[in-house]
Amino acid sequence: MSTRLPWIIKYRPKKVAEVVDQDNAKKQFIPWIKAWIEGKKQEKKAALLYGPAGCGKTSLVEATAKEFGLELIEMNASDFRTREAIERIAKVAATKYSLFGFRSKIILLDEIDGLNAIADRGALSAVLDLIEATTHPIVLTANDPWDPKLRSLRDKCLLIAFRRLPKRAVILMLKRICESEKLICEYNALSLIADYAEGDLRSAINDLQNVASISKHITLEVTKPILARRDRQYTPFEALRSLFFSKYAWQAKKAVTSADIDYETMMLWIAENLPYQYTDPEDLWRAYEALARADVYLGRVKRTQNWDLLAYVFDLMGAGVALARRKTKFKWVKYSFPQKILLLAKTRGQREIRDAIAKVLAGALHISSIIAKREVLPFLRIIFNENPEYAARIALGLNLTESMIKFLTPKRYREVLRELAKLKKTA
Amino acid sequence: MASVEVELLWAEKYRPKTLDEIVNQEEIVRRLKQFVKSRNMPHCLFAGPPGTGKTTAALALAHDLYGSGYARYVLELNASDARGIDVIRTTVKEFARSVVPGPIPFKIIILDEADNMTADAQQALRRTMELFTSTCRFILIANYPSKIIEPIQSRTAFFRFTPLKKEDVVARLKWIADQENVKYDMEALETIFELSEGDMRRAINILQAASALGRVTVEAVYKVIGAAHPTEVREMIKAALAGRFTEAREKLRALMINYGLSGVDVVKALHREIFSAELKIPEELKVIIADYLGEVQYRLAEGADDEIQLSALIARLAMLGKRLRV
Structure with a gap:
């Protein structure tokens, strides 16, 4: 089992220039940040970067922080659901000094549209207060800035649009990765990956890594069957990866339910790959126990035809499995097709x-x-x-x-x- | 072709053909002979451990009632092979319809492993039994009579088969060995009895397999038993306790695919292995593992997936193994 870094992390841009495309966004964003560093008074204390998934919003913020030596304080939508969490950042945002002496910061609130306007009402107004009080630049990201619940935020922010990445830009990046990973690639195969990604570079890189985990030759023949399964849903590979990467119960449940295979087959995928992902025996045992309980619930669903119970199947095979990980670090492993299915066919x-x-x-x-x-x-x-x-x-x-x-x-x-x-x- | 030395399986070759040939279960044989004498019989329930002569008694009864051509008067069904009560019902209906002329006004339906039927299926069976009472008699065979529903129990004559006595089993094995001109040590025959736990069919199978190796010695008997118990079972436990999860899982898959064991078979084999003297693990661990094996077996009986449940079992063994070392 190889334990490499996910390529989306390994090939994350380190400089602004390395961020693929998005010249217009850079032209707006960089001067705004520079003004902050120079201590100029800003008209807008927050910037809202918006655009489709995987087009480089977060990457640009991270690259900027690196290039200008800024401390990046990053929070994901699921981290700042409560007023207290946001007030904690607000304290950081209000001070000029960090642990490492004087250093400017960028406060990044990722996926702001992930907030639920009703359930997290307190959170949204806390974000507004934060923008009011901050002495550091606040950057928000969203897929859809025209979401009505974001209206009050929109007025406070500098709006910066990111466009869907053109196909050639995606292919170019994939090619660079292939060279660096010493993969032999067919242009047609990369083109197909780019087509499927629809401007989402992150999913294109993930797809490339999935294909590469099966063959060092990225040909159309190898690529097609892996991508063909995907129809705006997750392939089992992606579903597993996002399951094992989940930090929150809702993420894990989403991961197992959005796979493009039925949940019984998904269970077999999880059962097959658990030991590769969880190497700590206690973690592995907890995860299998959760999966085994999910299997028991599924049996009850089928026997009693009580489909209400299906919710518990997802709870256990998703959240139960993902949250079983306590000691094992997340690492990139090559997932395999469930052997049980292969062996049954073979034998x-x-x-x-x-x-x-x-x-x-x-x-x-x-x-x-x-x-x-x-x-x-x-x-x-x-x-x-x-x-x-x-x-x-x-x-x-x-x-x-x-x-x-x-x-x-x-x-x-x-x-x-x-x-x-x-x-x-x-x- | 009869002149050619065709070999049969001894368990069948030496099955008593008539009630007189049955040397055990005297009380039962006496009652069954009464049925033959009166040329009538009620529905029956034969219950008892495997290999104690239930099927043999049923077939012998049929033989004594109808003579050597008894096969056409008898329908043998196995509840665990027949797919569902509907199949049983139609087969019974077909069989009961044709009247075969003769001195006995009914035919016999032997339903083996009746305790494997669900309570619902047994209810349906009970109605079928009532429907065809004028033309058919049922002999239900079960390991566990408590798993037969009350209405059926109350409509059948109950026969409890008891485990065979050591001297009877050993005498039978000796007789078979003499018939087959097989050389043997008396000690080996006694060992076969110990290892087959009063199950005559199993004892005869062991004898026949051991005789294929040459003289039937205690060593040969153990070799047969060892070969019949796949080594993968112990290797799987060892690998799991040592924390080698994937290796243990490969052994598990080999057991299920190469040996054709079901999930429940594997659990039972593990249970036997856990308490065997060869596996050196702390006594208290045996109890902890047994407890979980029971849980897994129950889940599998409920219809859970064997791969997932047994993987969970391996993971648990690995965890216990780690806690044991630290």
Whole structure:
């Protein structure tokens, strides 16, 4: 299992110039920040960066902080849902000094439109108060700035638009990553990834890494089946990643319900990949226990047809699994397809032969197939492995086929068949 | 073809054909002979542990009632193979419809593993039994009579089969071995009895498998038992306790796919292994593990997914193993 960094983190821009495209946004944002650093009085103390997901809003803020040596105080929508949380930042925002001496700061409130206007009403007004009191630049990001609940905020902010990234810009970035990762890539494949991403560079990079985790050659053939599953929903790979990356119960539940596979299959994906992601035994045990409970609830749903209970299935397979992680650090691992499904398909032929033998035995011995498999098959195997001549006589008596004999003794079936031919000759 | 030395499975070859040949369960045999004498019988419930002669007694009764061509008067069904009560009902209906001329005015339906049926299915079965009482007699066979619903119990004559005595099993094994010209140590036959826990079918299967290796010695018997219990079970426990999760899971998959074990089979095999002398783990840990095995088996019986539940079990063993070391 490789334990590399997610590429969206590894290839995060470190300088403003490295932020892909968005020249207009930079032209507005950088002078505004510079003015702050120079201590000029600002007309607007907050900036609202808006635009579609994955087009570089947060990246630009992070790159700016790095380039100008500013301390970045970052909060995600889910962190500042309460008035107290925001007032805590407000205190930081009101002081000029940080732990590291005099240093300017940027306060970033990410995904401000994630706030629920009603449930988090106190939070929204706290943000307004924060903008009023701050001595540092406040940056907000949102996908949709025209959301009615943000109206009062909009008036206080410098609005900076980010545009959907053009396809060529996405491809260019993917190409750079391929070079740096020493991947051999087909232009068509990158183009397909860019098409699917619809201007969302983050999802394009994630897709690229998913494809790369399967093959070092990024060809159209490898890429297509992985992307084809995605129709504005998560592939199982993405769903797993966002599940294991979840810090909050709601995130985890969203991750498992937005996968484009049914929840039973999703459970198998989680079961398969848990041990790769959670290496601490206690974490792993907690996670499996949650998953096993989810499975129990699913059984009850199916048995009683009480679909209300499905909510608990998602609680446990999502939040239960994600929050089980206490000691293990999140790391990038390569996820695998559930082996159970693969093995069942691969061994179907074998199981059919086994069931056919069990049926023969059940008929001959007046027992059920289950008893035949459990009580008789093991002993028959011993005879077939140890004594081909004797085995042949039994095979004749039970009228076993060649494939059945092969199943009973993969090592010595040729000998048994030879003996069987001899017996038939003398008959 | 009969002249060719075709080998049968001894469990069937040496199954008593008539009530007279049954050497055990004297009380039961005496009552069944009364049915033969009066040429009539009620619905019956044969209950008792596996390998104590329930199916044998039912077939022998049929033989004594109808003679050697008894097969056409008997329908054998297995509740765990027949798919649902509807299948059983239609099969019974088909079978009951055709009247076979003869001195006995009814036919026999043997329903094995009846205790594997749900209570609902048993209710439906009870109605079927009543419907065809004029032309058919049912012999229900069960390991656990308590799992048969009250209305059926009250409509059947109850026969309790008891575990076979050591001297009877050993004498039977000795007799079979002599018939087959197999060389053996008496000690080995006694070992077979100990390991088969009064289950005659299992005892005969072990004897036949051991005889395929040559002289039946105590060693050969243990070799057979060892081979019949996959080593993966112990390896799986060891890997799990040592914290090697993926290795343990591979063993688990090998057990389920190569050996065709169900999830419940694996749990039972683990249970046996936990308490065996070969596995060196602290005594109190055995109890903790057994407790969880019980929980897993219950969940599986409720229809839970074996891969998920058994993975959870492995994870728990790994966690316990870690706590044990620190």
